Amino acid sequence: xxxxxxxxxxxxxLTELGSLLDPAGLLTxxxxxxxxxxxxxxxxxxxxxxxxPANTEEVVAILEICRRHVVSVVPLGGGTGLVEGAVAAEHExxxxxxxxxxxxxxxxxxxxxxxxxxxxxxxxxNAADAHNLVFPLDxxxxxxxxxxxxxxxxxxxxxxxxxxxxxxxxxxxxxxLADGTLLSSLNRMLKNNAGYDLKQLFIGxxxxxxxxxxxxxxxxxxxxxxxxxxxxxxxxxxxLKLLKFTxxxxxxxxxxxxxxxxxxxxxxxxxxxxxxxxxxxxxxxYVLIEALGGDSPGDRxxxxxxxxxxxxxxxxQDAAVAESLIQTMSFWQIRxxxxxxxxLGPMIMFDVxxxxxxxxxxxxxxxxxxxxxxPDHRCIVWGHLGDSNLHLWITVHSSDPGDRAQVExxxxxxxxxxxxxxxxxHGIGLEKRAYLSLTRTDPEISLMRLLKQTLDPEGILxxxxxxx
Amino acid sequence: xxxxxxxxxxxxxLTELGSLLDPAGLLTxxxxxxxxxxxxxxxxxxxxxxxxPANTEEVVAILEICRRHVVSVVPLGGGTGLVEGAVAAEHExxxxxxxxxxxxxxxxxxxxxxxxxxxxxxxxxNAADAHNLVFPLDxxxxxxxxxxxxxxxxxxxxxxxxxxxxxxxxxxxxxxLADGTLLSSLNRMLKNNAGYDLKQLFIGxxxxxxxxxxxxxxxxxxxxxxxxxxxxxxxxxxxLKLLKFTxxxxxxxxxxxxxxxxxxxxxxxxxxxxxxxxxxxxxxxYVLIEALGGDSPGDRxxxxxxxxxxxxxxxxQDAAVAESLIQTMSFWQIRxxxxxxxxLGPMIMFDVxxxxxxxxxxxxxxxxxxxxxxPDHRCIVWGHLGDSNLHLWITVHSSDPGDRAQVExxxxxxxxxxxxxxxxxHGIGLEKRAYLSLTRTDPEISLMRLLKQTLDPEGILxxxxxxx
Numbered sequence: 001x002x003x004x005x006x007x008x009x010x011x012x013x014l015t016e017l018g019s020l021l022d023p024a025g026l027l028t029x030x031x032x033x034x035x036x037x038x039x040x041x042x043x044x045x046x047x048x049x050x051x052x053p054a055n056t057e058e059v060v061a062i063l064e065i066c067r068r069h070v071v072s073v074v075p076l077g078g079g080t081g082l083v084e085g086a087v088a089a090e091h092e093x094x095x096x097x098x099x100x101x102x103x104x105x106x107x108x109x110x111x112x113x114x115x116x117x118x119x120x121x122x123x124x125x126n127a128a129d130a131h132n133l134v135f136p137l138d139x140x141x142x143x144x145x146x147x148x149x150x151x152x153x154x155x156x157x158x159x160x161x162x163x164x165x166x167x168x169x170x171x172x173x174x175x176x177l178a179d180g181t182l183l184s185s186l187n188r189m190l191k192n193n194a195g196y197d198l199k200q201l202f203i204g205x206x207x208x209x210x211x212x213x214x215x216x217x218x219x220x221x222x223x224x225x226x227x228x229x230x231x232x233x234x235x236x237x238x239x240l241k242l243l244k245f246t247x248x249x250x251x252x253x254x255x256x257x258x259x260x261x262x263x264x265x266x267x268x269x270x271x272x273x274x275x276x277x278x279x280x281x282x283x284x285x286y287v288l289i290e291a292l293g294g295d296s297p298g299d300r301x302x303x304x305x306x307x308x309x310x311x312x313x314x315x316x317q318d319a320a321v322a323e324s325l326i327q328t329m330s331f332w333q334i335r336x337x338x339x340x341x342x343x344l345g346p347m348i349m350f351d352v353x354x355x356x357x358x359x360x361x362x363x364x365x366x367x368x369x370x371x372x373x374x375p376d377h378r379c380i381v382w383g384h385l386g387d388s389n390l391h392l393w394i395t396v397h398s399s400d401p402g403d404r405a406q407v408e409x410x411x412x413x414x415x416x417x418x419x420x421x422x423x424x425x426h427g428i429g430l431e432k433r434a435y436l437s438l439t440r441t442d443p444e445i446s447l448m449r450l451l452k453q454t455l456d457p458e459g460i461l462x463x464x465x466x467x468x
Numbered sequence: 469x470x471x472x473x474x475x476x477x478x479x480x481x482l483t484e485l486g487s488l489l490d491p492a493g494l495l496t497x498x499x500x501x502x503x504x505x506x507x508x509x510x511x512x513x514x515x516x517x518x519x520x521p522a523n524t525e526e527v528v529a530i531l532e533i534c535r536r537h538v539v540s541v542v543p544l545g546g547g548t549g550l551v552e553g554a555v556a557a558e559h560e561x562x563x564x565x566x567x568x569x570x571x572x573x574x575x576x577x578x579x580x581x582x583x584x585x586x587x588x589x590x591x592x593x594n595a596a597d598a599h600n601l602v603f604p605l606d607x608x609x610x611x612x613x614x615x616x617x618x619x620x621x622x623x624x625x626x627x628x629x630x631x632x633x634x635x636x637x638x639x640x641x642x643x644x645l646a647d648g649t650l651l652s653s654l655n656r657m658l659k660n661n662a663g664y665d666l667k668q669l670f671i672g673x674x675x676x677x678x679x680x681x682x683x684x685x686x687x688x689x690x691x692x693x694x695x696x697x698x699x700x701x702x703x704x705x706x707x708l709k710l711l712k713f714t715x716x717x718x719x720x721x722x723x724x725x726x727x728x729x730x731x732x733x734x735x736x737x738x739x740x741x742x743x744x745x746x747x748x749x750x751x752x753x754y755v756l757i758e759a760l761g762g763d764s765p766g767d768r769x770x771x772x773x774x775x776x777x778x779x780x781x782x783x784x785q786d787a788a789v790a791e792s793l794i795q796t797m798s799f800w801q802i803r804x805x806x807x808x809x810x811x812l813g814p815m816i817m818f819d820v821x822x823x824x825x826x827x828x829x830x831x832x833x834x835x836x837x838x839x840x841x842x843p844d845h846r847c848i849v850w851g852h853l854g855d856s857n858l859h860l861w862i863t864v865h866s867s868d869p870g871d872r873a874q875v876e877x878x879x880x881x882x883x884x885x886x887x888x889x890x891x892x893x894h895g896i897g898l899e900k901r902a903y904l905s906l907t908r909t910d911p912e913i914s915l916m917r918l919l920k921q922t923l924d925p926e927g928i929l930x931x932x933x934x935x936x
Binding site for chain 2: 252
């Protein structure tokens with residue numbers, strides 16, 4: 001009757017944001033709902049609004065406004081995370097860095113790149129390539145995933161065994177803290193022991209301790225040879241022997257050691273999928289190895305000699321060496337064709353790590369417990385074995401949350417005994433936080449909470465993600 | 469008159485410690501004074517006492533006693549640091565982990581080692597070697613420096629370009645916090661994104677945030693070939709070309725790129741030192757490169773071919789390729805013979821990092837300003853060039869603190885403009901803390917103080933080191 005708005009506080013907040021940002025900088029209503037909530041999720045974005053700042057100064061100003069109005073902020077990168085780490089509720093502001101993606105500044109001599117958070121991984125890879133350099137992080141979502149998101153989640157991917165995770169590639173960061181402080185720490189050197197290495201706090205903390213706006217990243221000289229082979233093996237013991245052998249003998253050039261349990265290979269290369277199977281199907285294990293070197297064609301000759309040697313030793317069942325870059329790509333196509341698994345049923349996706357010496361027994365145990373409850377389940381296993389990282393996609397042909405919880409228990413519980421982790425590379429987000437205590441101790445979680453409380457006392461940065 | 473002790477509180481504190489520890493666990497009086505204060509310092513240890521716990525439980529108990537009595541604790545590793553990071557005043561307790569050095573537990577399959585903090589670097593290297601593995605960190609003080617100290621200072625050394633600093637080799641840590649909490653976080657996997665990566669707080673923070681008692685470290689397969697060459701060059705531009713060329717062409721096997729300015733090489737190989745000079749003296753730059761590979765003798769052939777190619781391109785003045793492991797060692801002997809520099813006068817030692825593209829001008833500027841004030845100064849320059857790390861040892865033939873301060877100003881001030889760092893690998897300790905703000909911003913230093921205050925509210929852990 002008096003014309004008062006239903007939500008004067010939220011309205012004042014949005015008005016203030018609107019006067020700070022240009023029209024493209026603030027989305028509300030239908031412009032918000034039209035957006036999804038992530039690669040693997042259905043539903044539409046429920047955020048109160050989406051702020052799309054054009055530069056770091058606007059990020060600072062946005063956080064100041066949010067703090068004043070005590071509105072929570074969910075930072076958003078490319079939206080390709082898999083653990084509900086960038087899901088915003090209706091009382092929260094989604095802070096997307098998608099407009100902060102100016103051309104990366106590459107310095108070919110120091111081999112560094114200064115990159116805006118909203119730059120996609122592929123954009124950076126291409127910019128480096130133009131200078132005959134590489135940014136070695138690589139993962140399937142390269143076209144959408146952003147550098148800011150890669151840092152906030154400490155992304156892994158296909159070449160960790162050689163180049164490490166995102167953490168190892170970050171030299172310096174620019175971060176906006178919860179109180180609006182701009183922490184500009186864009187170190188460009190490989191070595192800098194002048195005081196605490198603050199950037200480590202923000203790498204992998206999923207936007208809960210600060211908003212990453214820019215980074216200085218380490219680039220590498222471009223490789224001149226790329227050799228790959230697809231191998232089949234009859235026992236897990238032989239897979240482990242192969243890992244030790246190739247890691248020792250490829251002398252720093254081994255860049256991928258990707259294992260696929262038989263079910264993965266057989267499903268992906270099923271005739272109706274149109275993906276050729278270079279090796280006979282039906283073996284228990286397949287491994288894709290790749291070496292990146294500086295000496296072509298010498299590297300090729302060595303790679304073949306080495307494979308002949310391991311073949312003669314009886315470790316391999318069969319082997320196919322890629323004869324061309326196209327064939328290398330076709331091997332990777334098998335490894336990357338995870339979407340073909342979706343035809344088996346609604347999938348529950350896991351990303352765990354555990355000591356490789358415990359893997360065979362762990363997978364057998366998970367399968368046994370699944371079979372006891374769901375005889376027709378499918379459990380597909382593959383992963384970055386050289387990094388102790390397995391992916392399990394499991395279907396029990398049900399979308400029931402109770403079934404899901406039972407499957408999660410079966411997968412996560414045994415990790416505790418073997419010192420494994422409920423997340424190797426995807427992070428915790430909302431999805432896994434209930435299980436965090438399975439792989440982190442009470443004093444660890446207390447210290448995480450203390451850090452969160454210290455850096456974000458009002459709890460406005462991505463609240464409820466990781467810890468709660 | 470009443471028989472009261474002069475220092476009843478200190479005395480009660482020592483009595484309590486004494487009843488906790490066995491007789492070998494607590495040193496006082498002359499047993500303390502007989503000890504030095506570090507590799508590069510004269511004088512005797514001034515600490516109130518030295519506690520030498522036998523296990524982690526005793527470290528926990530010691531910190532609880534210290535907290536109750538508000539006595540400061542200075543953690544001590546091998547005592548080979550160079551920045552007064554483990555110097556204890558007379559009201560402080562020195563906490564030496566020298567008795568915690570049981571045999572490292574090596575797991576050859578997961579290629580990890582669980583190591584007590586007091587184990588020396590060399591002890592770990594040898595233990596890994598017995599399993600045909602390597603722990604790749606290496607530095608001159610390997611026989612004394614401890615793993616705990618290496619972690620607390622994020623040690624660098626000779627092979628960072630290939631294997632990273634200590635930070636990259638730590639998978640998990642056990643740490644005792646200032647309040648006596650035991651933080652056991654002995655992760656064994658290469659990948660673990662389950663929550664905040666807490667170990668990063670303690671690596672490189674020089675004992676100011678916690679006492680490291682144990683670590684799980686990443687080992688590598690042992691290399692099968694080691695090739696080295698000593699090269700001379702006539703311009704810094706050619707040194708940079710050589711770095712890019714070797715890094716690209718050695719495809720992941722380049723393990724050292726150590727540059728020596730002419731003054732270093734000429735001083736060390738002066739005839740009276742008895743260290744042979746494989747290349748003519750008198751050139752402006754020398755570089756020692758090393759490659760570690762998995763394929764002997766194939767690697768040897770490739771190394772020679774590559775050197776011939778770079779030689780033919782005109783980048784090198786002269787080259788000597790090591791014909792044997794003994795000759796490789798003799799090249800390293802030149803690089804490591806820093807003690808020969810001491811004959812030039814009392815040395816002020818610096819460890820800085822800066823973008824390699826700025827190095828030539830930086831060194832010229834430092835020399836010019838030194839020459840203007842001290843025409844007879846000597847400024848010897850060398851370093852881990854591939855890591856952007858230079859060491860400068862400077863003598864102005866004076867031990868006067870005022871002269872020292874002037875030299876520090878000349879070396880440190882220009883780092884600010886080029887985005888360099890006052891410490892690449894040695895840390896800050898007491899020695900460099902006054903200069904920290906030259907290379908870290910006010911918000912960075914404020915955040916360091918906030919972390920210190922949060923983790924050690926009573927300020928009992930190595931107070932005054934790094935920040936103050």
